[in-house]
Amino acid sequence: MSVKDLINKCLTSGLDIVAFIIVGAVFVGFKNYAAPHHSGFFCSDSSIRFPYHNSTVPTEVNNIISYGVPLVCLIVLHWFLFARLKKGWRGVLFDLKLLVFFGLITQTTTQILKIAVGRLRPHFLDVCAVNLDLDDTVCGSINNPTYVSNYSCIGNPELFPESKEYLKNRIKEARLSFPSGHSSLAFYGMTLTIFILHRSKLTSLPVQLVQASCLLYAMFTAVSRVTDNKHHPGDVIAGSILGAIFALAAAYQMPRRNAGDICEKSTNTEMELITNNTLMETDVSASSISNLKMQIS
Structure with a gap:
């Protein structure tokens, strides 16, 4: 390898690291420090009066599955099939870099939209416990309802007795309904896996079963966010489309390696x-x- 090639390689690697740092910093900043848009509500809005439930698919589990399934798929394909191309592990490292990078972009974009929109979750009133008596004076009449915007959340300590800091975080999360983060990441990871297997040209039934299972998991996760009163249907649809788009972008940049x-x-x-x-x-x-x-x- 010439000195020029070595310099170009180091420069490319350095730029990749910088890109990861920027995207990661933006995600952490919006996740931990940005305040969501303060949205008001109508007292008659039944879509934010649902009870709070725990998640059927916890965040940690969804993260592991959404990143782990395409990661394992890439490694297995490279190990058993693509290694015959005699390119070593450069190919799989490039694909894994795209997998993680576009996954971070998906989560960062989702978080930015959550903060910017500030849509109230279906269980908002149950978690918030507003500091007002929602009577006719505050809410207005049926024919002339009042948009309640001057309020604050006390929090429901019966739901979250752990600590005041945890309760504060739950109140913040109750304002981050659009789009669904679970749906965007699940559809990102599963759609990417489906396209990785599709582009490998493997047509056996076990491979197609894996593809169908990926789609089933993504759809189950999305639907569970509605039935758990975490999101409105529109939030889930938007998150699913967002994740699928970034998955297509990542799959498009992965070199086509025809295992068939x-x-x-x-x-x-x-x-x-x-x-x-x-x-x-x-x-x-x-x-x-x-x-x-x-x-x-």
């Missing part, structure tokens, strides 16, 4: 070896017969 062609080439090579061995054996037999005839003569 690799297997076919391997089979053709084996057939050529068998044919050549057969021809050699035939030539040896013909030569032996000729020598035997000459000895008899």
Whole structure:
């Protein structure tokens, strides 16, 4: 490797690290320090009066599955199939870099939208416990409802008895309904896995079963966010589309490695070896017969 190539490689790696740091810093900043938009509500709005429930799919589990499934898929494909391309682990490292980077972009974009929109979750009033008596004086009449915007949240200590800091975080999360973070990350990881397997040209039923299972998990996670009273249906749809778009962007930049062609080439090579061995054996037999005839003569 020349000095110029080494410099270019180091420069590229340095820029990649900078990009990861920037995206990670933006995500952490909006996640931990940015205040969501203060949205008001109508007292008659039944969509924010649902009870609070724990998540069917916890955040940690969704993160592990959404990143872990495509990661394992890439490693297995490279280990058993793509290694025959004789490119070592450069290919899998490049793909893993794209997987993590676009995953971070998906989560960062989702978090920015959550903060900017500040849509109230279905369980908002149950978690918030507003500091007002929601009577006709505050809410207005049925024919002339009042948009309540001058309020604050006390928090429901019966739901979150752990600590005041945890209760404060739950109140903040109750304002971050749009879009669904679970749905965006689940659809990102599962859609990316489906396209990785599709572009490998593996058509066996077990591979298609894995693809169907990925789609089923993403849809189950999205639906559970509605049934758990965490999100409105529109939040889930928006998050799912967002995750799928970033998955397509990541898959588009991953080099096409046709595992089917690799297997076919391997089979053709084996057939050529068998044919050549057969021809050699035939030539040896013909030569032996000729020598035997000459000895008899």
